[in-house]
Amino acid sequence: MSNDPALGLRERKKLQARRAIRDAALKLFAERGYDSVSVEEIAAAANVSRATFFNYYPTKEDTITEPDPQERAVWASIRAKHADTEPLWRAITDTVLEGLESIEKSFVALRRMKSSTPAMAATFRKGSQWISEDLRAWVEQRTPAQDLPSARLQLNLAMAALMTAYEQWQPNDPFHEFIDTARANLATAGAAFDTPTDH
Template sequence: MSTSLPEHLIDRLDQRLERLPLRERKKLKTRRAIQDHALRLFGERGYDETTVEQIAEAAEISPSTFFRYFPTKEDVVVTDEYDPIMAEVFRSQPAELTPIQALRTTLGDLLPYMFATDMEVVMTRMRLTTTVPALRARTFESLREGTHLILKEVLAERTGRSQDDLDIDALAWAVVGVLMSAMYAWMDGKVQIEEMPDLIDHNLELLESGFPL
């Protein structure tokens, strides 16, 4: 996968973002503005030395507004706007694709888009996650509370099953495991950040093939 996307693909993903409900787009815009200020302050002052009050002041909001968007200070690093976009792109995949094929196509579009348009933010968040223990722990909680639940929802829709179906739950967890495996590979220095989309796609292909080792 290349991190340099053709304009038509970027335009297509931008259009999908625009198709999100207006309220959701406004929330994403505000959340991103708060996060941008937070990441800047973390870079200038350090994570532990930066308070929620300082972030709120820089973003010209109240601390209570901060907590409406981010339940904890850790969440301002680990939360991004891509889960709802992933869900929308995943839902739009052709019905004849298997769940893993649909997910590979989704991430094949979305991950290079993220890296092509948002590399600085991705790198800052990843660096913080690897150096601040509380952030590393919260990252994996966020995968469970956000990505896992969204995967269950869309997988259930595509297969006509209940979100409580144990097979749906197992597949969603398996995909989260693929994402965590790639994250650990980067944290351990086994791959470069720009290689992660290819590694995730490889791991998903391995998952769909039944791990024929």
């Protein structure tokens, strides 16, 4: 994260600039639509030059599809709090809910952009694809080989519960309604398998 004391001043400033550009882009896209916003407008909103924009993002689309390092680090710290001995379903549930709450601003922006520019739905999906990829790697790392089929089933079930909540969530609905529905869906899904097999 940008205030990590382990990072030097130069690295922190670079992370801050990258975050400012992405935040400005997502805000403008959500307000006006992706196609109506130029690189120059994003740079001006982030208080950087056009050249600086391209130092961090080769294209306008990359502000959506490239994972934010700070967001990814927060999710990693959330996953790290759950010991391998904790039941897997509980660990997945707590991680995804806390993780989604940590990226509320960008997650809401992506949802609104997807609604306003349906033709770019695949691009917007790529903006959060890293979440499921990182979760899958984490689940497989913490699970003994003989238990992987059950672990993968649990993760897939959790992701389906989240997707169902996402599909129900309208772009202008409060974020907490999405979280509440996701929590309820996860509770329902968790009752669908034999919890003593958790790992």
